[in-house]
Amino acid sequence: MSTRLEALPYRHVLTLPAEPSAVRMARETAEQALVEWGIGLSHPTVDPALLILAELVTNSVRHAAVFSPQVTVIYAAGPDCLALAVHDRHPYQPSLYGSATGTGTGGLAIVMELTLTLGGTAVVRADADGGGKSIWITLPL
Numbered sequence: 001m002s003t004r005l006e007a008l009p010y011r012h013v014l015t016l017p018a019e020p021s022a023v024r025m026a027r028e029t030a031e032q033a034l035v036e037w038g039i040g041l042s043h044p045t046v047d048p049a050l051l052i053l054a055e056l057v058t059n060s061v062r063h064a065a066v067f068s069p070q071v072t073v074i075y076a077a078g079p080d081c082l083a084l085a086v087h088d089r090h091p092y093q094p095s096l097y098g099s100a101t102g103t104g105t106g107g108l109a110i111v112m113e114l115t116l117t118l119g120g121t122a123v124v125r126a127d128a129d130g131g132g133k134s135i136w137i138t139l140p141l
Contacts (some may be wrong), residue, residue: 007078010033010037010076010078011074012029012076013075014026014073015071015073016070017069018061018065018069018070018071018088019065022060022071026053026054026057026073026086027050027054030073030075030084039082045141048118048139049082049084052110053073053084055108055110056111058107059086059108060087060090064088064089067091068089068090070088071087072134073085080141083139084136085136087132087134088132088133089131090132091130092133093126093133096112096122096135097112115139118139119139119140120139121137122137122138123135123136124136
């Protein structure tokens with residue numbers, strides 16, 4: 001997918017406490033944003049995207065809360081693309097594509113299976129100081 005994330009016309013940023021309720025809030029906010037942006041909740045990409053989002057936020061809450069009291073979720077969309085990112089301040093950067101080849105289990109394996117099945121991409125971007133990361137998922141609409 002060649003869409004530049006900076007060029008996507010719709011964007012929303014949400015920062016939440018790194019606690020279990022963040023998963024529900026991130027999902028509800030995503031649903032509201034998608035509707036506002038004219039992307040119907042019945043679009044075939046939406047349910048998998050919401051599951052991907054829930055898995056990524058859950059991972060941040062479970063594994064990064066000690067280092068990162070907050071989780072930031074970024075939603076972006078354009079006419080042919082939906083992007084989402086989950087950021088925390090834990091320095092560990094998981095291997096996403098290892099998760100897709102059968103060497104991973106659990107949430108990231110689900111994230112990668114759904115992302116690749118939908119023809120999307122995934123990338124881990126480290127913070128400039130190396131003290132955190134964002135996992136970006138881009139899906140075609």
